[in-house]
Amino acid sequence: MNPDVAAASDVPDIKIIIPGDDESHASPPNLMDEIRNSKERGDMYMHAFLDEWDKMLPIVKEDPNSVRIPLTGLGDTALHVAAGAGNTTFVEELIKLMSPEDVLRPNSYGMLPVHLAALSSHHRIVQLLCSHHLLDKMTYKDIEKLFFMTINNNMFDVAIKLFEKRPVELTFARDEQRLTSLHILARKPYEVLKRKLQDDIETRRSTVTGMDLLRRIWTEVRKLKIKEILDLTTKPSAVLFDAIESGNHDIVIEYFMESVAILTNIKDSNGRNLVHLLFLYRRLEVFHPLVNDKKQHLLRAVDNEGNNVLHLAALLPLEFKSFSGLSAKIQMQRELGWFEGAERSVPHELRSMRNKKGKTPIDVFYDEHKQLSKDIKESAKGIADSGMVVATLVATVAFAAALTVPGNKNSAWFIVFIVTNAIALFTSSASILSFLSNFTSSRFADTEFVMSLHPSLTFGPELLIISVAAMVVAFIAASFLIFDCTTKWVSYVVTPMGVFPLLVFILFQSKFFDDSYWAKYYRPKLR
Incomplete structure (x- = not known):
């Protein structure tokens, strides 16, 4: 459960003192009212937290202002509690009795009920609280916060609805880590981006995917000036590099390849350019159509350690450093096939180049695969x-x-x-x-x-x-x-x-x- 939503243990521990007969008429009236109000708030909290709408309905009908009452020390109302707890039916019925201003009332930390629902990945509740008439009254600050929450939690249908409200501002928007929406999407697996979500609660049509959101944002990026595109797609990191490093699909990479002309001189913190990363993460299918006679300097460049593209191709991939489900023999066969293919794709002189440690690409290959060679030898002896x-x-x-x-x-x-x-x-x-x-x-x-x-x-x-x-x-x-x-x-x-x-x-x-x-x-x- 989200930390912004108070748990059941947050309900004030109220000790009710029952006076004796000799002092039953001596208690101040305001003390009894305070005790009674505290008990009512505790009951309302539990109704919202436990999805007890049948018990909450009489309270709201008797006192419509009860929907505004803070029920926790964080300033959470009944809608905050129910939205954070994922009680869809409770939220759906409660907002019918609330004004848009009450639905958009923040708690002490500036969190709306829809923010708490998004943080807890309650998709249906987020859809309910993102109707067009509510979004029209929502401030840009709240829209931006919700926009990044929905992307991080893969609620792409809501994210694109928010983007359509403020396309220019959200294109340039950055989260707490200074990442744009493009950076976040570039780091997501393609399996997540292409996944279809449930039907939209209002239109009843099939919702958009993460790829639809990416296409919509990139359409807006194309309208920008080159300097703006450069700032947007390279700070704090290059979105194209992020997509390659996350092992994303060619379809995702192709979107960011449109800006490859302005990325030719961009390097990561290790001094590696785009071609270095394509060899490091074994994306030769992207490399071949990219490099031509005009981009040969990218192919011959070295990183901060003096490694060329073949040195990086010789490194053992992450999937083989952990359990891959393959025997050492098959792993070695695949590694040899990959390295030989990489050698055929580059100029011959790169094979004999030495890095700052004095090692050629084949030396790096030996060093990286020593353990794999040892595993093969032990396996061979056992067989x-x-x-x-x-x-x-x-x-x-x-x-x-x-x-x-x-x-x-x-x-x-x-x-x-x-x-x-x-x-x-x-x-x-x-x-x-x-x-x-x-x-x-x-x-x-x-x-x-x-x-x-x-x-x-x-x-x-x-x-x-x-x-x-x-x-x-x-x-x-x-x-x-x-x-x-x-x-x-x-x-x-x-x-x-x-x-x-x-x-x-x-x-x-x-x-x-x-x-x-x-x-x-x-x-x-x-x-």
Whole structure:
């Protein structure tokens, strides 16, 4: 609940003293009136706070002035309390009995009931208290305060209604942090800006989205002079930079790209220009149409640390610094793909440039991905150890089975048994050698492992799958050899049972290969 709205505990603790018979006629009249008025205010507060309109209605009808009575030490009236508590029905009925002046009565901190509702994200109540006849009587100061509250709480339909009332003033308006409405919208995720809200309470039509509000404000910005646009969109920070840093959608960035001509010389606190940020936050789809022969100086510029665009492209993104839902191997593959694509997008001489620490872009890439390389190495060792154990067991079973061939050697099933058993033996042996190469190959060194994955991580598990599948088929063939002349039904029962462990093995083994599927459907979204 909003701090400006008094809680139930704020109701004055009134001790009612019941006089005895000998002094019942001695109490001053004004004391009894004060006690009675305090109790009534306490009751009114609780009715408003608990949404008890049926109990509040007789009080208001008996005394219309009761809607103006402060019920808390903060000067909150019944409408303040109900609006802050989110009691929609109470507010809707109460304002029918109030004049616009009473609805717009502020508390001791200058907060209107609609401000308290907006701070607490009570959208319906804000809509009720923002009818056109109330907005016409609201001061600009209150409109501006409400405008920023509604944007911060994603009530874009109300925000655009306020903007239409005072478009010029609200275009230049800034909040307590000196941010304009463009700065706030640029920092919001696109998923929030494109979200449709509930129907408007007056028109019953589908409400506007944050993108509609952004388009309306930007239409007003286009009418300004270049110097005014520059001041508006670059102080305290560049709105285009804010949109890029927040990972916003291309549609949002395109609006602010209209002013790119006046942003070419703008830098952030780290000395990074627009192109630096596009590489840092991996927005090459915006970079390619932006940079031409006239803007090559942006591409070759360095920041305060001497980093060029490739140094920044080599940095590990925020999503990989936290839990990304991907294995280290897949992360490394994506990182390599991104960095190689960035290298192809810039002049060749940038690859060998050194920053103030004396490091080239590839040196920065190594440093940033050391932990990821270590994770891959540890994962590879775990896979190799487990794979070698399983492959050794399969090879042992296959070798022993080859020495004790069951049943009739003239049967076609005998040929199936020999072939599949040989496949199981030799592929499991190859799998052992493949996993063993993780520990013997020089490519397992850190300096090379960062840039490439050892082939055994792919071929070892694949060979192991083949060997297990062949072992299962060999067992099924052996059952037909043994029960060929007696109870054949046993073989037909064993066959489908043999498929089950094979499917389970493939399912669990695929966890090492199908990280791309995992990332697509189960990767958590970062906020």
